Amino acid sequence: MPETSDRKDDHIRIIEEEDVETTGAGFADIDLVHEALPEVHRDEIETTADLFGHELAAPIVIESMTGGHPNTTKLNRTLAEAAERTNVAMGVGSQRAGLELDDEAVLESYTVVRDAAPNAFLYGNVGAAQLLEYGVDDVEEAVAMIDADAMAIHLNFLQEAVQPEGDVDARGCLAAIERVADELSVPVIVKETGNGMSRETATRLADAGVDAVDVAGQGGTTWSGIESHRAAAVGAQRQEAIGRLFRAWGVPTAVSTLEAATVHDCVIASGGVRSGLDIAKAIALGARAGGLAKPFLGPAGQGVDEVVDLIETLRLELRTAMFVTGSASLSELRDTEYVVLGRTNEYIDQRRR
Amino acid sequence: MPETSDRKDDHIRIIEEEDVETTGAGFADIDLVHEALPEVHRDEIETTADLFGHELAAPIVIESMTGGHPNTTKLNRTLAEAAERTNVAMGVGSQRAGLELDDEAVLESYTVVRDAAPNAFLYGNVGAAQLLEYGVDDVEEAVAMIDADAMAIHLNFLQEAVQPEGDVDARGCLAAIERVADELSVPVIVKETGNGMSRETATRLADAGVDAVDVAGQGGTTWSGIESHRAAAVGAQRQEAIGRLFRAWGVPTAVSTLEAATVHDCVIASGGVRSGLDIAKAIALGARAGGLAKPFLGPAGQGVDEVVDLIETLRLELRTAMFVTGSASLSELRDTEYVVLGRTNEYIDQRRR
Amino acid sequence: MPETSDRKDDHIRIIEEEDVETTGAGFADIDLVHEALPEVHRDEIETTADLFGHELAAPIVIESMTGGHPNTTKLNRTLAEAAERTNVAMGVGSQRAGLELDDEAVLESYTVVRDAAPNAFLYGNVGAAQLLEYGVDDVEEAVAMIDADAMAIHLNFLQEAVQPEGDVDARGCLAAIERVADELSVPVIVKETGNGMSRETATRLADAGVDAVDVAGQGGTTWSGIESHRAAAVGAQRQEAIGRLFRAWGVPTAVSTLEAATVHDCVIASGGVRSGLDIAKAIALGARAGGLAKPFLGPAGQGVDEVVDLIETLRLELRTAMFVTGSASLSELRDTEYVVLGRTNEYIDQRRR
Amino acid sequence: MPETSDRKDDHIRIIEEEDVETTGAGFADIDLVHEALPEVHRDEIETTADLFGHELAAPIVIESMTGGHPNTTKLNRTLAEAAERTNVAMGVGSQRAGLELDDEAVLESYTVVRDAAPNAFLYGNVGAAQLLEYGVDDVEEAVAMIDADAMAIHLNFLQEAVQPEGDVDARGCLAAIERVADELSVPVIVKETGNGMSRETATRLADAGVDAVDVAGQGGTTWSGIESHRAAAVGAQRQEAIGRLFRAWGVPTAVSTLEAATVHDCVIASGGVRSGLDIAKAIALGARAGGLAKPFLGPAGQGVDEVVDLIETLRLELRTAMFVTGSASLSELRDTEYVVLGRTNEYIDQRRR
Ligand SMILES: Cc1cc2nc3c(=O)[nH]c(=O)nc-3n(C[C@H](O)[C@H](O)[C@@H](O)COP(=O)(O)O)c2cc1C
Numbered sequence A, B, C, D: 001m002p003e004t005s006d007r008k009d010d011h012i013r014i015i016e017e018e019d020v021e022t023t024g025a026g027f028a029d030i031d032l033v034h035e036a037l038p039e040v041h042r043d044e045i046e047t048t049a050d051l052f053g054h055e056l057a058a059p060i061v062i063e064s065m066t067g068g069h070p071n072t073t074k075l076n077r078t079l080a081e082a083a084e085r086t087n088v089a090m091g092v093g094s095q096r097a098g099l100e101l102d103d104e105a106v107l108e109s110y111t112v113v114r115d116a117a118p119n120a121f122l123y124g125n126v127g128a129a130q131l132l133e134y135g136v137d138d139v140e141e142a143v144a145m146i147d148a149d150a151m152a153i154h155l156n157f158l159q160e161a162v163q164p165e166g167d168v169d170a171r172g173c174l175a176a177i178e179r180v181a182d183e184l185s186v187p188v189i190v191k192e193t194g195n196g197m198s199r200e201t202a203t204r205l206a207d208a209g210v211d212a213v214d215v216a217g218q219g220g221t222t223w224s225g226i227e228s229h230r231a232a233a234v235g236a237q238r239q240e241a242i243g244r245l246f247r248a249w250g251v252p253t254a255v256s257t258l259e260a261a262t263v264h265d266c267v268i269a270s271g272g273v274r275s276g277l278d279i280a281k282a283i284a285l286g287a288r289a290g291g292l293a294k295p296f297l298g299p300a301g302q303g304v305d306e307v308v309d310l311i312e313t314l315r316l317e318l319r320t321a322m323f324v325t326g327s328a329s330l331s332e333l334r335d336t337e338y339v340v341l342g343r344t345n346e347y348i349d350q351r352r353r
């Protein structure tokens, strides 16, 4: 969602140095019920997932993160090479800089992903607010930029509201999304960026014809928290306070997944997903796949092998969860028994009223 | 509620030096549901609130605090100037000293507010127990003293019960309130002072014809706590113990707001309100406005700009909450979705039985 | 329940030196609902309580504690003088030593209470297990010993089970209690000693014709804990372990009070009652009076004034609770609104199934 | 479940040195309701339990632990002698080494138990996965090895999944179990090893004709935790991470006991059982007996007297619980009143939906 190069740099530095993760995604409140007699062979369990006709090796998404500055090119190449090698999905960060700046090096920070991952499922990223300025052809340009398999439109109005310079006009976004969903050549995923989606929002998006939602719920990376630190750095005290106040605002990821899945066939669960077990829980709640952003940053700075290793670990964790719930495939995992405890149970209960 | 000058001084010193705030107002247990697609422009959101025909710029009340001693004149002037500049409501502390002492300097500590705020919504303050001695004309004198837009009648029987010298005769108060509500030239607000109001009490007040209630619930400044410290200072051990025992007595503000709003059209939520987000939650629970006392003390000691800054921060926090719930006006905020968790949920549940 | 002099000494020393109080009586989970407009005069509130035709100044009981050794005479005299001065009820500890030992000094440790308190409500104490050996005439002897207004029969089988030398034959107790209840010249109170009574036990006691029960529930002094320390001192490791394991065994006092009150007209709530506010809560739950043991030990060691002071503090705390719930009498307090939260709410809920 | 000698050694060392117990078995959430008037003699309470026609002195099981290496012979002899002296049941660890290795000393590590305990109830142990390779005659060989009174078939697929070299093919186990249950000369107990059994799994096992289940639920020794340590020692990082992630996976023992007892007549509760009070609670939940593994390791290293002492302590703890619930026999204990609080209550509630 951040667009200018310098801002992106600020963000990544803050994410690496400060505590900008919240708790409360809700996965800790969910217990999948153990199957002592699974009657499957762990290594023959199918973890493949279909994403708009593309068969992923595992329901794992490297969430939209970066691009837009020459020094992000390497990160994106590393992530893309790992996505290619493991056959998981990957998004790029907001393409605004790529669309608006006329700079080869900036452009390369995006195009590098398709070069590095000719076969992987890659999806682009634009902000909902930008759609008010863009025509569908501009979005097609973003698609073309990385030969995208899908396009993510992000919603990040809380982050904008914390930024002193933020774009806080949210009017007309739904209509613009509807138009893009109707006309774009590739499927459209609408995603939040850390505050989640309620059933009501998800329903409006389903009515607008979007192909999938990525809930990006509360419980992981907090953009209000990040912007609060950025505001502090420039002495913008009121923004700093507001960022702190809304640090953990939003629908918890687990709740959001459950709610979105009542109206969408294809839900990506992200926001505080931290293991293959969390992915398994998300799928039991109705998700198609689980996405992670922050946990990929560290490995991406180290190299392709480290990213691949994380993906393989996530996959084995997921596979283990499938094994001990006796789920031979993701569709069986979706039907597995689970219990919801604590705050998440209370939250869901309240939302049912 | 304190009346004599010296006592007022004691109180303010204790509030500044000791821990006399409780937790448990309940706002932390309430989550407004995020709207990822708000479809409003944050800066065009209407935060205006109607209070007895006066349009406030924001549903913010500087709660009844001080007056009655020459050295409170400055505090009241500062608060009133800020109220004038920001167009929010403000109350003065108990006017008993102003009515009973024949002292120009004491009087000025009240009258200063109208001088400093010719246009702001200002309301007076008398104790329910005093009504037994006063006629309606005495209350009119209090109105005239500050050219009040409304008159608050405070209930503080727990505080009285902790004071060695307290007035613990509560008989006849309701009838006296009814008479004043019937005859006074301005609207009557009945307010607690930190222990809240149950639905039952609120109902009796509605039946008595009062125009509004300010719940002043448990969860913020604790007068039992303050009086306990005062008792300790004079060696009144039994009173000290009782003040401590009843430190967190009362209906939590969030619960009280919800209950009062079932029988009153105009409810002010106060007691532990600490941010514009708390105000937003209070409004979602049914309040007309949110009030704060203690948080204004520090800034009021510094200057008008500091008080204005706090009000502007509260307002932007409220506006941000409205933005991310997609509420274009307070009436839309009142209808926004929320969940109630934890102890507050349990409390409400029990009260429904 | 302890009978021999030395054992009593051990007990009191352990109670003074070790941590032998548990939490969980449940009063902290109960909130009486504040009445902001009480419409009573605090100092005209009636705290008088009827106990078998005797009007107590307040529903306060100094629970059965001591007697049986010459060096307890002073404690009992002090407590009795305070009971006389304040007109509250008082029990003596187990009278077994008085009945079985032929020793003037031992006897005096009991008889002193009537000497010191000619008018107070005093009640005797025998163990249920002793009833198997005693005839009703022996119990009458215990009555006569202190000119008792009532006789308490204590149940302490868990304590006995932890004692290496304990009496663990509980057979026939109910029949023996029924006989005594039927024939004794004074009312019979059956009391536990820190583990509470379920509704089922209370019902059996009601059917047996006892006049009152004292729940003596879990949450205050723990006799398993005390006996565990005593066992440790003599190297009885298994007993020590068992005492620790059952340290917090029993029906919490608040739950027990609620349950017993469904079948008994006269219920005394004890076990972790620590303030006049706890007494108020107990009465709202259905108790006739609240009793305390351990909190009286310290003051009793100091002097009559200290005990009177504690009683007066308890009474003012109770009166304050009555004031701020608008209860002019104990019968109004019994009907006051309250909420039950947390573990106690869960416990009650489970017991309803 | 571990089979080779060296692995067994690793396991025992890790169990002794590392923290490989989880919490959450659920017994702490269960309160047996106190009976103040038990009407039984503690020392005449019947703690005898029937296990397939064998009358145990108490419903206590020394769970399957060891054998398979000459240096475990002493442990097994000690445990068996204690089982003989106290007349409780005892299992041996996996007999795979005994069946597959042709080594007298290894064999002796199993056969020693029958030598030391000619009359005790002893049961054998094989892994469900081994049944795929074994015929029923191989299992009969295991029975003969210790003249077993019953045979336990263990399920430990999570442990296998954490081991780098684990056997993760669970297909066909149920059919194999059904065959053995049908044909074996002694009763068959299917047991988990620390992750519990759901009602669904228990039902499938009941349908397969097994004679009893041992739930071995979550809340005690964690094999994922143990294997995680073992993986760490050999630098297998991914396995280490997975072991940690699934450290507390499984159905809590209390829940599992309740669920299994709805479909099985004979349920052994194990996994975090740590006292005779836990055993009493398990029986109230529907178990036939309670089993412990880890708590026996320490005493077994010391000597027979220490093991006997632990058993006698457990028995007296159980007896005490029976006494204060007024249960003269285990069948009365099974019908005693209890409440379920906290997380366990929530878990059960969720499972009922
Ligand atoms: C470093 C970083 C940069 C991000 N940049 C974008 C972005 O440009 N566009 C977007 O839609 N989301 C962006 N996100 C949000 C994630 O895509 C995702 O929505 C969020 O839920 C991931 O949460 P997690 O970090 O807790 O796993 C970013 C997240 C991180 C950590």
Ligand SMILES: Cc1cc2nc3c(=O)[nH]c(=O)nc-3n(C[C@H](O)[C@H](O)[C@@H](O)COP(=O)(O)O)c2cc1C
Residues within 6 Å of the ligand: B001, B002, B011, B012, B015, B063, B064, B065, B066, B092, B093, B094, B125, B152, B154, B155, B191, B192, B193, B194, B215, B216, B217, B219, B220, B221, B270, B271, B272, B273, B291, B292, B293, B294, B295, B297
């Ligand atoms: C310093 C101070 C003085 C107060 N004086 C009065 C008063 O004179 N009359 C009155 O009605 N309430 C008085 N109050 C109570 C507040 O008006 C209000 O009822 C209370 O709920 C504010 O809670 P808060 O401090 O937690 O925001 C006072 C509060 C404070 C902190």
Ligand SMILES: Cc1cc2nc3c(=O)[nH]c(=O)nc-3n(C[C@H](O)[C@H](O)[C@@H](O)COP(=O)(O)O)c2cc1C
Residues within 6 Å of the ligand: C001, C002, C011, C012, C015, C063, C064, C065, C066, C092, C093, C094, C125, C152, C154, C155, C191, C192, C193, C194, C215, C216, C217, C219, C220, C221, C270, C271, C272, C273, C291, C292, C293, C294, C295, C297
């Ligand atoms: C020092 C001491 C001695 C006691 N002795 C007796 C006794 O002899 N007989 C009896 O019935 N209860 C005895 N009790 C128990 C109390 O009477 C009462 O049942 C218990 O609930 C009081 O709890 P508390 O100490 O938490 O207030 C004794 C309690 C204490 C603290």
Ligand SMILES: Cc1cc2nc3c(=O)[nH]c(=O)nc-3n(C[C@H](O)[C@H](O)[C@@H](O)COP(=O)(O)O)c2cc1C
Residues within 6 Å of the ligand: D001, D002, D011, D012, D015, D063, D064, D065, D066, D092, D093, D094, D125, D152, D154, D155, D191, D192, D193, D194, D215, D216, D217, D219, D220, D221, D270, D271, D272, D273, D291, D292, D293, D294, D295, D297
């Ligand atoms: C040292 C040790 C070794 C064990 N070995 C076996 C085994 O060989 N076969 C088996 O079925 N269970 C084995 N178990 C698991 C226990 O039999 C039992 O299932 C488990 O629930 C005991 O839990 P606890 O240690 O928390 O009491 C072992 C447990 C321990 C502590």
